[in-house]
Amino acid sequence: xxxxxxxxxxxxxxxxxxxxLAYVDILRNKGVxxxxxxxxxxxxxxxxxxxxxxxxxxxxxxxxxxxxxxxDLCHALSxxxxxxxxxxxxxxxxxxxxxxxxxxxxLSNYGLEITAGFDVNPDVIGRGDLGVxxxxxxxxxDEMACNPADxxxxxxxxxxxxxxxxxxxxxxxxxxxxxxxYRVKVAEGVVMANTSIYAHLALIxxxxxxxx
Amino acid sequence: xxxxxxxxxxxxxxxxxxxxLAYVDILRNKGVxxxxxxxxxxxxxxxxxxxxxxxxxxxxxxxxxxxxxxxDLCHALSxxxxxxxxxxxxxxxxxxxxxxxxxxxxLSNYGLEITAGFDVNPDVIGRGDLGVxxxxxxxxxDEMACNPADxxxxxxxxxxxxxxxxxxxxxxxxxxxxxxxYRVKVAEGVVMANTSIYAHLALIxxxxxxxx
Numbered sequence: 001x002x003x004x005x006x007x008x009x010x011x012x013x014x015x016x017x018x019x020x021l022a023y024v025d026i027l028r029n030k031g032v033x034x035x036x037x038x039x040x041x042x043x044x045x046x047x048x049x050x051x052x053x054x055x056x057x058x059x060x061x062x063x064x065x066x067x068x069x070x071x072d073l074c075h076a077l078s079x080x081x082x083x084x085x086x087x088x089x090x091x092x093x094x095x096x097x098x099x100x101x102x103x104x105x106x107l108s109n110y111g112l113e114i115t116a117g118f119d120v121n122p123d124v125i126g127r128g129d130l131g132v133x134x135x136x137x138x139x140x141x142d143e144m145a146c147n148p149a150d151x152x153x154x155x156x157x158x159x160x161x162x163x164x165x166x167x168x169x170x171x172x173x174x175x176x177x178x179x180x181x182y183r184v185k186v187a188e189g190v191v192m193a194n195t196s197i198y199a200h201l202a203l204i205x206x207x208x209x210x211x212x
Numbered sequence: 213x214x215x216x217x218x219x220x221x222x223x224x225x226x227x228x229x230x231x232x233l234a235y236v237d238i239l240r241n242k243g244v245x246x247x248x249x250x251x252x253x254x255x256x257x258x259x260x261x262x263x264x265x266x267x268x269x270x271x272x273x274x275x276x277x278x279x280x281x282x283x284d285l286c287h288a289l290s291x292x293x294x295x296x297x298x299x300x301x302x303x304x305x306x307x308x309x310x311x312x313x314x315x316x317x318x319l320s321n322y323g324l325e326i327t328a329g330f331d332v333n334p335d336v337i338g339r340g341d342l343g344v345x346x347x348x349x350x351x352x353x354d355e356m357a358c359n360p361a362d363x364x365x366x367x368x369x370x371x372x373x374x375x376x377x378x379x380x381x382x383x384x385x386x387x388x389x390x391x392x393x394y395r396v397k398v399a400e401g402v403v404m405a406n407t408s409i410y411a412h413l414a415l416i417x418x419x420x421x422x423x424x
Binding site: 009011014015017018021023025026029043044045081083087095100101103104105106107111112150151158159174175181182183185189191193194195197199200201202204206207208 | 221223226227229230231233234235237238241255256257292293294295297299307308309311312313315316317318319322323324362363370371386387389392393394395397401403405406407408409410411412413414415416417418419420421423
């Protein structure tokens with residue numbers, strides 16, 4: 001098994017890997033050539049043995065008294081996480097949040113290329129100022145035939161979240177990135193990720209209240 | 213203890229409450245007046261007894277054979293989660309993601325009012341087209357004196373994430389909402405929420421790869 005062999009990594013490990021990448025990328029930009037798991041551990045407050053274990057999943061091993069090669073570690077993490085490969089995505093729902101995601105060019109640095117947006121609102125369909133074409137949701141099948149995408153970024157109102165996800169999956173996307181507060185269900189085999197902006201807001205608001 | 217008494221709710225409960233709100237809000241918009249925990253359970257695939265337990269934290273109780281009053285449940289959830297109160301926030305870092313957050317007017321529907329943005333880039337400071345004033349980060353102390361905010365939304369490059377969080381906390385914010393992939397540390401008593409966009413991307417990419 002090499003580092004590109006697909007296998008299901010535990011989610012807690014997957015959550016930590018981007019932290020390691022962000023940190024070692026900073027070191028690389030500073031010209032640092034080697035880093036020990038102890039140093040990463042101190043910076044990120046993650047147990048050093050946990051770090052070594054997480055990185056061993058990638059087939060990356062540090063050397064005694066030298067540690068990890070920073071450059072290699074950056075590449076291994078970035079490749080493993082999929083950030084160095086291009087993945088096409090559609091934004092489904094081009095309201096306020098959808099438009100914001102369309103405009104966030106930073107996502108492409110992480111391998112996410114938004115190639116089209118879909119909506120039902122005639123005011124947004126056909127708009128030329130959002131960087132990609134915005135089409136009626138009924139056109140998603142045609143778009144898939146010409147410019148396929150594996151990922152649908154769901155930014156519709158909650159009441160049409162399930163229906164919109166079903167349409168996107170029906171058209172052929174293999175993953176739903178759900179930004180709505182609605183708990184969308186998908187068939188087994190479809191990848192589902194929830195970015196619960198509202199849950200995080202609720203966390204902040206309730207924790208702030210408990211400070212008062 | 214009434215429903216507004218501050219106390220620390222378990223995080224898994226906090227994560228589920230916005231799902232309930234999204235669902236019962238849809239019912240309310242459809243004119244539905246009562247809902248049972250069984251119906252919520254079927255829609256969201258959460259155990260009905262878990263739902264009853266979660267809602268009891270809010271002091272909300274359903275009636276036998278009738279269930280919960282939809283209108284009351286919406287209000288109770290929205291109030292409890294802090295969505296019906298205004299919370300001021302600053303965006304720290306007005307690059308691509310920061311600008312996207314500034315433009316996402318949907319956040320104000322959930323009680324988050326962004327009142328200013330901060331950056332160090334002269335190209336963005338003073339811009340008048342982002343809905344709120346964009347100031348140099350050094351001005352955050354002055355801004356806090358005139359238009360205070362409890363929350364700093366962190367959208368800076370990872371290499372200045374810790375430093376920027378320290379400045380915001382030094383100026384008086386009580387919560388950091390971290391959108392950077394860097395694992396920012398804050399003093400005890402400061403609320404910290406991470407929205408790990410990049411971790412979610414990594415989850416999608418690696419899961420997609422495992423399907424191939």
